[in-house]
Amino acid sequence: MAVVEAAMRAILAAVEASATVTDEQLSMLNFLFEKNLERALRILDQGGVQRVTSEPSHRTVFQVTGESKGAAPCYLCFPDHYCSCQSFYFDVVAKSEQIYCKHQLAAKLANALHMCKEVTMSDEELAYLLLEC
Ligand SMILES: [Zn+2]
Numbered sequence: 339m340a341v342v343e344a345a346m347r348a349i350l351a352a353v354e355a356s357a358t359v360t361d362e363q364l365s366m367l368n369f370l371f372e373k374n375l376e377r378a379l380r381i382l383d384q385g386g387v388q389r390v391t392s393e394p395s396h397r398t399v400f401q402v403t404g405e406s407k408g409a410a411p412c413y414l415c416f417p418d419h420y421c422s423c424q425s426f427y428f429d430v431v432a433k434s435e436q437i438y439c440k441h442q443l444a445a446k447l448a449n450a451l452h453m454c455k456e457v458t459m460s461d462e463e464l465a466y467l468l469l470e471c
Contacts, residue, residue: 339434342437343437345366346370349363349366349367350447350450353447353450353451354449354450357451357452358451359451371436371438374436374438374439377405378444378447379447380405381402381403381405381440381441382447384403385453385455386405386444387400387401387403387444387454388454388455388456388457389448389454389456390457390458390459390464390467391456391458392459392461392463392464393459393460393461394461397461399414399416399464399467399468400414400415400417400445400448400449400454401413401414401457402441404423413471414467414468414471415441415442415445418442421439421441421442422471423439423441425439425440426439
């Protein structure tokens with residue numbers, strides 16, 4: 339898993355530097371993440387990633403749109419560590435079959451490609467947002 343994380347960091351750094359994704363980078367991401375990459379790209383295409391920054395602390399959290407039927411409309415997501423979706427719980431934490439869920443991948447890619455919708459709120463509002471999940 340550490341190798342996958344290192345590869346992902348290197349790919350994202352290159353993507354962020356050029357603000358674009360090459361076919362070769364997409365192939366590598368597809369090799370690493372398979373169906374979750376396809377799902378993450380669909381979320382990106384739909385503009386489904388929002389970065390919430392709170393003031394004055396500058397803390398950030400991502401809200402990522404869900405695409406599964408009957409799922410929550412969006413999930414709170416810390417791209418490296420946590421997502422509030424069921425796939426994160428089952429596939430990433432319980433079974434260790436995936437290193438990231440599709441929402442984490444979408445947040446990482448949107449961040450690198452500067453494709454996040456930006457929202458600013460107070461630290462108090464962010465605290466309430468985190469309490470809701
Ligand atoms: Zn998720």
